Structures are given as structure tokens and as C-alpha cells.
Amino acid sequence: IAAFNGGGSIMLAEGETERLIQNALDVSTAFVTLEVLNQIEWMHVSGDSTNATMEGGETDGLIKWVTAGGSVVNTGGSSTTPINFAENFIKDGARSIAIQYPSLYPDVLLVAPELMPDIDLTVQSGANRPIVQVASAQNEGFVAGASVAYYNTGYSVLNIKEEPYLSPSFNSSISQAAMIAYNASQVKHAELIKLSAQEVARTDTSLKRTVTTNWAQEHRIAKATFICSSVKSAIT
Secondary structure (H helix, E strand, C coil): CEEECCCCCEEECCCHHHHHHHHHHHHHHHHHHHHHHHHHHHHHHHCCCCCCCCCCCCCCCHHHHHHHHCEECCCCCCCCCCEECCHHHHHHHHHHHHHHCCCCCCCEEEECHHHHHHHHHHHHCCCCCCCCCCCCCCCCCCCCCCCCCEEECCCCEEEEEECHHHCCCCCCCCCCEEEEEECHHHEEEEEEEEEEEEECCCCCCCCCEEEEEEEEEEECCHHHCEEEEEEECCCC
């Protein structure tokens, strides 16, 4: 990108200054956009419109919505003393929904990262659900462990998804790990003004962009949800 000018010095070729400035802006915009998306995800989980800590305010998140109107599974844990994960927590939550609102069931289960290995072990928790592998002639190539993508509660099938902001390791606003189940048709991200980057009017010699979005999270029927709070991994 540089050119020798014949006078013993190196200078940028024509147009390279503009290209480098544009590249720097693009990189900066990418990092800021990632930060904005992280803030949006945090609000989807932990947002509280009455205690806004984010720029421009907050929407109510899943934790507030589910705790206020859904089924709160009595895990036996507390904010100071979490309880070991048990498969029955998921079954109890599904049963509670079936009792109070049997016309709609959850189809998504958000799980804190530290509880994912426990979810993967539910497929191995009984002789009635064995994992069978076909051995090769050399008895090689076996796969250890399992990855559970769906869980059948008996009422509906939950799509298992990892959610970092349900873990206190990623989210300082909660004290212990949790799981949340809901129906995807009842939770929507509504963009009122699309996420975009725009150049800011110059007030000095620097070029700046701003990344903005205007959105709301739509929650509908909370009775088809459950939350399992104050849980820790049973794997030691």
C-alpha cells in the first residue's frame, strides 16, 4: 500500500489514507455492534423496565415475566445456597403448566452453561433409555458422552438452548444459575427502528459512527412458562 517517492521516504499511495480510515471505522463499528447485541440479549433475560441500567431504558426480561406470571419450580435452593440439578425440576415445571394452563406448552428450554452437562446426562439416567453404539471390528471410534438437543416432558418437546445470561458467571444481576422454559410463539423481539450504524456530525477532526436500535420485547401468555432458579451442577 506504500509507494517510494524517489526522495528517500515512504508515503501512502493515493487513496490509502481514506481506505485505512474506513477500515478503522468498520472495525470499531463491528465491536460496538457486538456490545449493543450483548446488551439486547441481557435485557431479553434480565431486563427490568422499573430499574433501567442500559442506555435508553430497558424492557422487562424473561426472568421478571416468568417469575411474575409463570410457574416457579420449588427447587429447594436459595440465592445463597443453590441446590443440585435434578431432572425432576423440568418435569415438575411441565406438570405445573399442564395443571394450570393445558392449552399451551413450552417448546424452548434456556439453560445456564454450567448446567448443560447435567442436561446431557438425562438421556443416560435409566436402563429404559440406553445409548447403543455399534462397534467396529477393532472396537475403535466410540463416542463418549451425549449431547441432548431436545427434552420430552411428556406434555411437549423442549428445544434445549444454552443461555449465558442465566449464569452468575456472565450476569452479575443474578446470584445463582437458572433454567427457563417458554413457548417461542409467545415471545417476540419487535424492532421499531432497525439496528443500524450512522455517521455522527463532526465536531472535531475525528470521524465517528453511532450504532442505534429502537425495540421492544413482546410477552404474551406467562402461564405457559416455568423457571427453575438457584440451581447448581450436580456433577462434581
